[in-house]
Amino acid sequence: MGRYDLLICDIDGCLAPETSEPMNIEKLSLIADHNRRAIARQDRPIITLCSGRPIPFVETLCRVLQNTTVPCVAENGVWLYDPSNNGYAMDESIGPDEVKIVHAAEQRMMELYHEHGVRIQPGKSASLSLYHPDPNYLESIAPAVEKEFHSQGWPLRVSLTLFYINCDFSQISKATGIRRLLSQTGIDPHRTAGIGDTSSDLGIAEVVETFGCPSNAIASVKAAADFISEHEQIDGVLDFIQYLESN
Template sequence: MRRYDAIVCDIDGCLSPEHSGPMDAGALSRIAAYNLGAQESGDRPVLTLCSGRPQPFAEAMCRLIGNRTLPIVCENGVWLYDPAANEYVMDPAITPEQLEMIAEATRWVRRELGPRGVTIQPGKAASISLYHADTAILRSLTPLIESTFAREGWPLRVSMTWLYINCDLVHISKSSGVRRLIACTGLDGARLAGIGDTTSDLAIREHVAWFACPSNAQDELKQRADFVAKQPEADGVLEILARL
């Protein structure tokens, strides 16, 4: 009998490296084997995803890890993608006016920050992720971005990840995404586990009964975890799955 029904897992820093290098295909195939067994026998929790990554990247990861039954949260809560139905559902709390505002903010980024070497991560639909080859330069632009959004009245939350600045609608987050996941599946938070590596994953932590981190996680998050793996990234996730 399984103690938990599902595990909500971040992608970057948990299943794949933060940098743009190769993924550990061996570890991911072992996670897929785990997941296929979970869905066939129902003896262990199914691993699903909650990520800031754009839907196409997250969908590819969902299929790679063999999850064919549980929806995943993509783009920091903008999308739920259901692999069983091949269905993409944007959070209905996002209005057409807000999508137009995102487009306007995107045009401002291209015009004002593009010449400074900032690029926009492709594939996002209702948020903007900014990248610069020099992370220190990117970080130094945060006050300009925040003050511009405030002046224009664009309700966007600005947060720095390891390598990106994420600009997300203030009412959309990993937390709102996990709430939708729970609502559409009928999963019980008392029977959910979670895995994350940065403080943005506190949004997963708040909805699950048991939370774990790979060894590369931020200290602040490790302090909130029930278990910290000895191994980093995907090997750490395998260690966590064995624990569960």
């Protein structure tokens, strides 16, 4: 038995590019092989996912990566997807009023920014993500988005990835999603590791025992990391797996 039961992995900027570039299936298959061995022999951490992406995207990658046992966190903590029983569990704080707020926020964001090329990422249930191809444009509007939510009385937290502004209910985060995952599975947080690259991944760092990041991580994530890979994205994840196995 190794030191870790679980490695919780962000997707965009870690396992896959955040752009629409093809994923590296040869390297993903190394992760899938790792998971097959982890589940069969229980001698290394199972790799599960923790992402801001909508649940169908996370479910797909979970299945590609041969994780058949441990839930994944989707939509920045809104959802747990459980591959062992095809279960979908939403955070209990989300009710009809929260869903109404998300719909109102989507409508307001489109009134303000659709003409500037902003689009809402399809498929989210209880949060919204604004997409624009220019990261500088997103950065320029993020404070105004935050101000608008505040003035409407909508409790939505605003955070940036490269091509998205994520707007999530303030009581929900990757940290709350991971805590639900751990309490559901009984996995000890001291036997977990995690990896991520942007600000929402600080929620992963908050809960896991050992946190790593690829070289493309933002400065605040690097500052929170126990291990910073010299390699980008999935090469950084593979590097972190080696580090965990040798430490």
